[in-house]
Amino acid sequence: xxxxxxxxxxxxxxxxxxxxxxxxxxxxxxxxxxxxxxxxxxxxxxxxxxxxxxxxxxxxxxxxxxxxxxxxxxxxxxxxxxxxxxxxxxxxxxxxxxxxxxxxxxxxxxxxxxxxxxxxxxxxxxxxxxxxxxxxxxxxxxxxxxxxxxxxxxxxxxxxxxxxxxxxxxxxxxxxxxx
Amino acid sequence: xxxxxxxxxxxxxxxxxxxxxxxxxxxxxxxxxxxxxxxxxxxxxxxxxxxxxxxxxxxxxxxxxxxxxxxxxxxxxxxxxxxxxxxxxxxxxxxxxxxxxxxxxxxxxxxxxxxxxxxxxxxxxxxxxxxxxxxxxxxxxxxxxxxxxxxxxxxxxxxxxxxxxxxxxxxxxxxxxxxxxxxxxxxxxxxxxxxxxxxxxxxxxxxxxxxxxxxxxxxxxxxxxxxxxxxxxxxxxxxxxxxxxxxxxxxxxxxxxxxxxxxxxxxxxxxxxxxxxxxxxxxxxxxxxxxxxxxxxxxxxxxxxxxxxxxxxxxxxxxxxxxxxxxxxxxxxxxxxxxxxxxxxxxxxxxxxxxxxxxxxxxxxxxxxxxxxxxxxxxxxxxxxxxxxxxxxxxxxxxxxxxxxxxxxxxxxxxxxxxxxxxxxxxx
Numbered sequence: 001x002x003x004x005x006x007x008x009x010x011x012x013x014x015x016x017x018x019x020x021x022x023x024x025x026x027x028x029x030x031x032x033x034x035x036x037x038x039x040x041x042x043x044x045x046x047x048x049x050x051x052x053x054x055x056x057x058x059x060x061x062x063x064x065x066x067x068x069x070x071x072x073x074x075x076x077x078x079x080x081x082x083x084x085x086x087x088x089x090x091x092x093x094x095x096x097x098x099x100x101x102x103x104x105x106x107x108x109x110x111x112x113x114x115x116x117x118x119x120x121x122x123x124x125x126x127x128x129x130x131x132x133x134x135x136x137x138x139x140x141x142x143x144x145x146x147x148x149x150x151x152x153x154x155x156x157x158x159x160x161x162x163x164x165x166x167x168x169x170x171x172x173x174x175x176x177x178x179x
Numbered sequence: 180x181x182x183x184x185x186x187x188x189x190x191x192x193x194x195x196x197x198x199x200x201x202x203x204x205x206x207x208x209x210x211x212x213x214x215x216x217x218x219x220x221x222x223x224x225x226x227x228x229x230x231x232x233x234x235x236x237x238x239x240x241x242x243x244x245x246x247x248x249x250x251x252x253x254x255x256x257x258x259x260x261x262x263x264x265x266x267x268x269x270x271x272x273x274x275x276x277x278x279x280x281x282x283x284x285x286x287x288x289x290x291x292x293x294x295x296x297x298x299x300x301x302x303x304x305x306x307x308x309x310x311x312x313x314x315x316x317x318x319x320x321x322x323x324x325x326x327x328x329x330x331x332x333x334x335x336x337x338x339x340x341x342x343x344x345x346x347x348x349x350x351x352x353x354x355x356x357x358x359x360x361x362x363x364x365x366x367x368x369x370x371x372x373x374x375x376x377x378x379x380x381x382x383x384x385x386x387x388x389x390x391x392x393x394x395x396x397x398x399x400x401x402x403x404x405x406x407x408x409x410x411x412x413x414x415x416x417x418x419x420x421x422x423x424x425x426x427x428x429x430x431x432x433x434x435x436x437x438x439x440x441x442x443x444x445x446x447x448x449x450x451x452x453x454x455x456x457x458x459x460x461x462x463x464x465x466x467x468x469x470x471x472x473x474x475x476x477x478x479x480x481x482x483x484x485x486x487x488x489x490x491x492x493x494x495x496x497x498x499x500x501x502x503x504x505x506x507x508x509x510x511x512x513x514x515x516x517x518x519x520x521x522x523x524x525x526x527x528x529x530x531x532x533x534x535x536x537x538x539x540x541x542x543x544x545x546x547x548x549x550x551x552x553x554x555x556x557x558x559x560x561x562x563x564x565x566x567x568x569x570x571x572x573x574x575x576x577x578x579x580x581x582x583x584x585x586x587x588x589x590x591x592x593x594x595x596x597x598x599x600x601x602x603x604x605x606x607x
Contacts, residue, residue, distance in 0.1 A: 118532065120512040120525050120554055121379055121599070122424040122437060123481055123488055125400075126444045126465040129421055152399050153421055153439075157377035162350055164552065164570060 068103040072096040075177040076160075077135070078170060081116075084130040086138055094135065097177055098142035101149075108148045110178040111135050116169035117156045129153035135175045202366050213585060214247035215331065218274045221251060222291070223259030223281040228316060232282050232291055235320030236327065239338045239364065242579075243328065243563060244586030249274055261294050266301045274298055276331060280323075288312040291319055295327050304330050317366055337559040338363060341603040342566060343371070343381040343390055344577060348595035355595075358392060360407065363559075363602070365577075365590045371405065379599055382425050387606045391415065391425035391434060402436060404451070415449060424468045429475040435459075437467035437480075446480050446493065459493055460500065468512045469493075472519050479503065479513040479522060490524060490537075504537060506544040512555065516582070517562040523547075525554060534567050534580060547584040557602045558582075568598040 075097075077090040086094065101107055113132030115124040132151040139149060159172045219237040240246035249272060258264045258279050269277050280293030288311050295305035305326055311319035318339065325336030340363045348355045356378040361368035372378060376395035383390060384404075391404045400422045405412035416422045420439035427434060434451055437444045444467045446459040460466040464484040471478050478493045482500075490504040490513040504510035509527025516523065516536075526535035526544065531551030537544040548567065556567040566579040571589065575596030580587040590597070 118552070119488075119509065119527065120468065120481070120532075122467045123465065123483075123511050125421055125423050126437070126439070126467050129439055129444070130465075151420070154377065154395075155379075157379060157395070158352075158354065159350065162573060164573060 068100065070100075071107075071179050072100055072177075075179075076174050079131055079173040079175070081169070081173070084127070084134045086134055094138050095142065098139050098144050101139065101144040102142070105145070105148070107179065108150065110150045110152055112158075112176040112178050113151065113153045113155075114158060114160070114172055114174050114176070115156050116172040117159060117164075118169065119156075121155055121157070125153050125155035125157075128155045131173075131175050202361065202368050214245060215276065216249065216272075216274050217246045217276040217278070217331075218249040218254060218269065218272070219278040220254060220257050220259070220280075222279075222293070223257075225282040228282055228284065228289065230316040230320065232316060232320040232323070233278070233280065235317055235364075236278060236324045239321065239324035240328065242364070242588050243338075244581035244583075245328070245332055245563070261296065261303050261306070264296055266296075266298055269298045276304075276327075278327060282316075285310065289316055289319065291323070293323050295330055317362065321362065321364075334563060335561045335605070337561040337563065337602075337605070340560060340606055341387075342557075342577075343383065343392075343599075343601040343603070344568075344597055345378050345381065345599040346592060346595045346597050347575075358390075360390070371407070380424055381599060381601045382427055383601055383603045384427050385429055385431045385604055387604050390601075391427065393423055393425065402434070404434075415451070420444075421467075426469045426471060426478070428471050429473060435469035435471060435478055437469065446478065459498075470514050472515050473517060474519060479515065481511040481513070490522065503539070503542075504544070505542065506537075510535075510537075510544075514556060514558055516558055517560060523556045523558055523565050525556065534565055536565075536582065536584075545584065547580045547582075548578065548587070553578070555599050555601075557600050559602050560604045564602075566600040566602055568600060 074093045077093050080087065097109065101109065111132040113128035115128045129151065132153060136149050136151055140146060160174065161168050161171045217240060219233045219240065222233045225231055225233060237248045241248050253272065255268060256265065259281050260279060264277060264279065275298055277296040277298055278293060280291060282289060282291045291309045291311065293307060294303055297304050307326065309319050309322060321338040324338040328334065328336035341360055342363055343358065343360050346357045346359060354375065356374050356376065357370055358372040358378045358381060359368045360371055371390065372394065374394060374396045376398060379393050381390050381392040388408060389404055389406050391402060393400050394403055401417035402415040402422045402425050403412050404415050415434060416436065416438065418438050418440035421444050422436065422438060424437045425434050432451060434449045436447055436449060438447050443463060444465050445461060446466045446469050448457045448459060462484055464482055466480055466482045468481040469478045476495055479490055480493060481488050482491050485502065487508045488511040489502055490510050491500045491502050493500045507526060507528050511525045513522040513524040521536050521538045523534060523536050525532050526546060533546045533553050534548040534556045535544050535546045547565065552570045554568045556565045558565050563582055564579050565582060566577060568575055569578040571591060575598045576592065577590040577597050577600050578587060
């Protein structure tokens with residue numbers, strides 16, 4: 001996966017568990033510097049608060065225990081504030097979808113990219129496309145045919161939950177696998 | 180005597196769509212300390228009419244930020260013609276201008292006579308009889324407001340203009356999006372398009388007859404151009420990827436937009452008649468939210484080529500893009516003031532996202548709004564006000580602020596979130 005400069009910065013920050021240090025370079029994603037630290041917590045928040053989008057054990061639904069004929073149950077992954085980097089906790093989810101798509105050549109998926117509501121709408125549209133594009137590249141690297149993947153950027157237009165707080169923002173920064 | 184109001188309003192009236200009950204209401208949130216005191220006396224005979232024309236004028240003038248109209252309960256007398264005006268009495272109330280008039284039914288329509296008085300000069304500045312057709316009383320009030328505003332300020336009034344906006348109700352997979360057009364004061368709202376997929380970025384053609392907008396009704400974004408009189412519309416673009424941020428050229432022949440068909444969002448210009456495309460930007464960063472300068476020679480757009488979103492100006496003759504904003508880490512969605520000398524934009528800081536104005540010559544940036552979460556600023560065609568989307572509690576509402584930042588108001592809606600306001604050009 002190609003890392004843009006800020007993504008590199010973010011990956012480093014994540015590894016150091018000091019996300020705020022990265023984000024203080026300025027808000028180029030859907031939020032502003034200063035409100036970043038809460039987003040990490042939010043992104044790792046409880047499944048119960050995510051409504052119907054996520055079911056089952058998100059972390060456990062990775063490679064190894066899936067029925068290859070069935071679409072993986074976890075179909076939403078979340079992103080840190082100011083980032084299109086795929087967080088390591090969601091790699092098993094992507095791996096499960098990559099395996100499903102590889103094993104079901106007739107299946108296709110629409111990757112729906114979303115941002116939280118902060119920032120301007122058309123700019124967020126572009127940011128959400130970046131997130132979906134990051135997932136698309138990840139799947140391609142894992143051997144999924146590009147013809148099986150479509151990307152639609154929704155920006156901030158389809159929030160999963162309402163609310164002007166970090167918990168809501170974290171649930172809205174997401175890419176959804178729509179089969 | 181003028182009878183132009185009928186034709187003027189007919190042209191502005193949309194011929195389709197339902198008259199919705201969801202009009203926006205207005206709450207003034209900050210009055211200007213420099214507003215001129217004026218009194219709009221209730222019009223004689225108006226009690227029998229369906230609309231209080233003097234109240235419409237009063238509210239328009241108050242909302243403009245230029246005027247501080249006297250409340251009715253502070254008026255000792257209610258003259259309806261110049262002959263009945265006792266100038267000294269109004270001077271004692273510190274009123275500088277006075278509007279009096281009469282309104283009556285005439286045939287199928289209405290006849291309104293009004294006069295504008297300069298209290299200190301004890302002279303009449305305006306006097307006119309306006310005829311309005313059935314259902315056009317509010318329009319007559321806006322027309323008279325325009326005349327009064329211009330007579331006193333020397334600035335053309337924008338009360339007879341309209342706004343487009345989008346409402347959204349629901350969450351998740353169950354959201355209803357509706358594109359509306361309403362009078363600039365939020366009344367007479369009409370549905371233009373309803374969809375359970377997103378609608379955004381409405382943009383008025385320079386002649387005020389068409390709207391370009393982005394709709395996801397096919398489950399992916401496409402740019403449409405809709406004729407507001409006939410309802411007829413065409414799909415302008417539906418490329419793979421983003422089809423976004425349509426912006427009309429001042430001559431109405433071209434549409435600038437952001438398309439990601441070649442990998443990442445780039446600025447393109449579409450010739451609407453020829454349907455051909457010219458690509459302006461070419462890099463690996465986001466380029467979006469184009470807006471034409473009033474002289475048509477350049478476009479301002481948002482790009483994150485420097486790391487975060489900033490505004491750039493693309494000169495059409497040279498093909499060069501120059502960075503315009505340097506204050507802070509987030510400056511996006513620039514719109515030129517009608518005089519072309521400044522930009523209205525969204526400025527992000529640790530205090531949230533706000534409407535700001537930046538002078539192009541000096542580069543000086545001034546934040547205008549005082550609420551923390553603002554989007555989609557759109558400038559009135561006379562440059563005096565900026566309308567924008569903001570939050571009231573957890574609900575999206577429209578707000579507006581005067582170009583000098585001194586006065587502001589909100590237009591809450593009875594239903595759902597309101598967003599994406601676009602102020603029309605002058606409509607006559």
